[in-house]
Amino acid sequence: MxxxxxxxxxxxxxxxxxxxxxxxxxxxxxxxxxxxxxxxxxxxxxxxxxxxxxxxxxxxxxxxxxxxxxxxxxxxxxLAQGGKLSPLQEQFILKGAIQCGFCTPGMIMSAKALLDVNPDPSREEIKEALGGNICRCTGYQPIENAVLSAAEIMRKGEK
Ligand code: FES
Ligand code: FES
Structure with a gap:
């Protein structure tokens, strides 16, 4: 139908x-x-x-x-605006949170949904928000670091 x-x-x-x-x-x-x-x-x-x-x-x-x-x-x-990557996208690149990249779009969208409601999450809160996203490459820590760092940048208003 x-x-x-x-x-x-x-x-x-x-x-x-x-x-x-x-x-x-x-x-x-x-x-x-x-x-x-x-x-x-x-x-x-x-x-x-x-x-x-x-x-x-x-x-x-x-x-x-x-x-x-x-x-x-x-x-x-x-996410990118006017040809500029969002802080999350940039920090995933800079913090080594991307290897094969297959999980990355999903990770970033889960992270964005978190930061939209919680701009200052703890590492535990990030782990919980990304709990449904599987990464076979990075071991998760660089991903959490990227989200923490993007959150900080966004709080400072450097969009
Ligand atoms: S492809 Fe949708 S959760 Fe795996
Ligand atoms: S970077 Fe390969 S699955 Fe996450």
């Missing part, structure tokens, strides 16, 4: 006829070609597909696309 989906993605309002069977992840990658969001397990277990839907980090592989109807979605493509 197809229905019209109304959605705002990275600030862009979209109205599109979609197959209701699609997941939000399939819609973002296959229909909008926003391939920064990755598909890992496809079962809600690895966090690679994390995006922000209505202010909350969600694993988009298990969100039916129509659940995002009239919703607001931010993906990794929505």
């Amino acid at each position: 197809e229905r019209v989906l109304n959605i705002t993605v990275n600030g862009r309002k979209i109205s599109k006829l979609v197959d209701c069977e699609l997941s939000l992840l399939e819609f973002l990658r296959d229909e909008l070609h926003l391939t920064g969001t990755k598909k890992g397990c496809g079962k809600g277990e690895c966090g690679a597909c994390t995006v922000i839907l209505n202010g909350k980090a969600v694993t988009s592989c298990i969100v039916p696309v129509m659940r995002a109807d009239n919703g607001v979605v931010t993906t990794i493509e929505g």
Whole structure:
């Protein structure tokens, strides 16, 4: 069955006829070609597909696309502004928090959802917020360091 989906993605309002069977992840990658969001397990277990839907980090592989109807979605493509990377993106690079990079978009989106509501998180709070995101490369500590450092930069207002 197809229905019209109304959605705002990275600030862009979209109205599109979609197959209701699609997941939000399939819609973002296959229909909008926003391939920064990755598909890992496809079962809600690895966090690679994390995006922000209505202010909350969600694993988009298990969100039916129509659940995002009239919703607001931010993906990794929505973070850089005017060609400048966001503090989180920059700090992931600078702190060695990226190796193969497959987990990175999901990690950054989970971290952004945290910092949006808690601008000064402890390392424990960061661990908890990123608990659903699996990284097979970095050992997590550089990722936590990157989030701590981005939070500090954002608090100082250096956007
Ligand atoms: S691909 Fe969605 S949680 Fe793994
Ligand atoms: S950098 Fe490779 S899975 Fe995280």
